[in-house]
Amino acid sequence: MTDKMELLKRTKLFVLDMDGTFYLGNQILPGAADFLKAVEKAGKQYLFFTNNSSRSPRDYMAKLEKMGCPITRDQIMTSGDVTIRYLQTHYPDKTVYLVGTPPLVESFQEAGIHLVNEKPDIVVIGFDTTLTYEKLSNACTFIREGALFLATHLDINCPTETGFIPDCGSFCAAISLSTGKQPKYLGKPFAETVEMVLDKTGFSAPEVAFVGDRLYTDVATGVKNGATGLLVLTGETHLEDVPTSEVQPDAIFASLGEMGQQLCQL
Structure with missing residues (x-):
């Protein structure tokens, strides 16, 4: 692993996971808000990126504001955003059957994605907390009939205050x-996510650090795509998980709070 202080020094943009990294449920994790202040004080930038496609960017902005952490639209990106961009770029005229929450459906509609309930060209699966057997069955039928099978992200479980779902x-x-x-x-840890972050912010991959609590998504996004991958131990991953993992972080921090303290020492 590279020296922590050197990594923090060279990073110009921190791309932060949300669930299990910045907050858990409706509680900002200890020291996380201070980390944002340390980033700004050091003349660096941060961007939130969540694979959780059940909510829209506006929802996340409202949630953070309620927690006393207001951000602008260009400081939040989701796997839903990456999926929309992917469809607009590669399949602009195709029809889509979307398995997603009302906020995700609304985001797709606002972006001009042609959503249908019959004979779609593409099936997109999101983190649908309103999932029904009918939606699941329809998706399977359409995919069997030849529809392209896309998913907003690969996360298996979502952390909540009461456990994983x-x-x-x-x-x-x-x-x-x-x-x-x-x-x-799509989403983390795939190249389309890194490409969108770089295009939107103007930074190069070596100037960007992806920070999160999951090795196979957050950390992998950095280490597999020419950026930095930093692990925090406030969510899914425990220290004993690291030695046996295929994905190895560039550095490990107890929390964003610890990262913030070290940033202040630069």
Whole structure:
């Protein structure tokens, strides 16, 4: 692992996970707000990126504001944003059957994605907390009939204040078992996410650090795409998980709070 202080010094943009990294449920994790102040004081920037596609960017902005952490629209990005951009770029004229929450549906509609309930060209699976058997069955049928199978992100579980709940990757596992088809995943840790962050911010990959509590999404986004991957131990990953992981972080911090304290020493 690279020297922590050197990594922090060279990083110009911190791309922060949310669930399990910045907050848990409706509580900002200790020291996380101070980290943002330390980033600004050091003349650096931060951007929130969540794989959780169940809410819209506006929802996340409202949630953070209630916690006393107001941000602008250009400081929040979701796997839903990446998926919309991917569809606009590669399949602009195709129809989509979306398995998602009302906020995700609204985001797709506002972006001009042509949503249908019959004979779609593409099926997109999101983290649908309003999932029904009918939606699941429809998705399987359309994929069997030849629709392209996309998913906003691969997270298996979503952390909450009371434990973990099934996430998008779990839904996709059921669909894959039923259809024999595997999805193309977007969101973290895939290149489309890094490309969107770099395009939107103007930074180069070596200037960016992806920070989060998951090795296979947050950290992997950095280490597999030419950026930095920093692990915090406030969510899913425990220190004993690291030695056996295929993905190795560039550095490990107890929390954003610890990162903030070290930033202040630069």
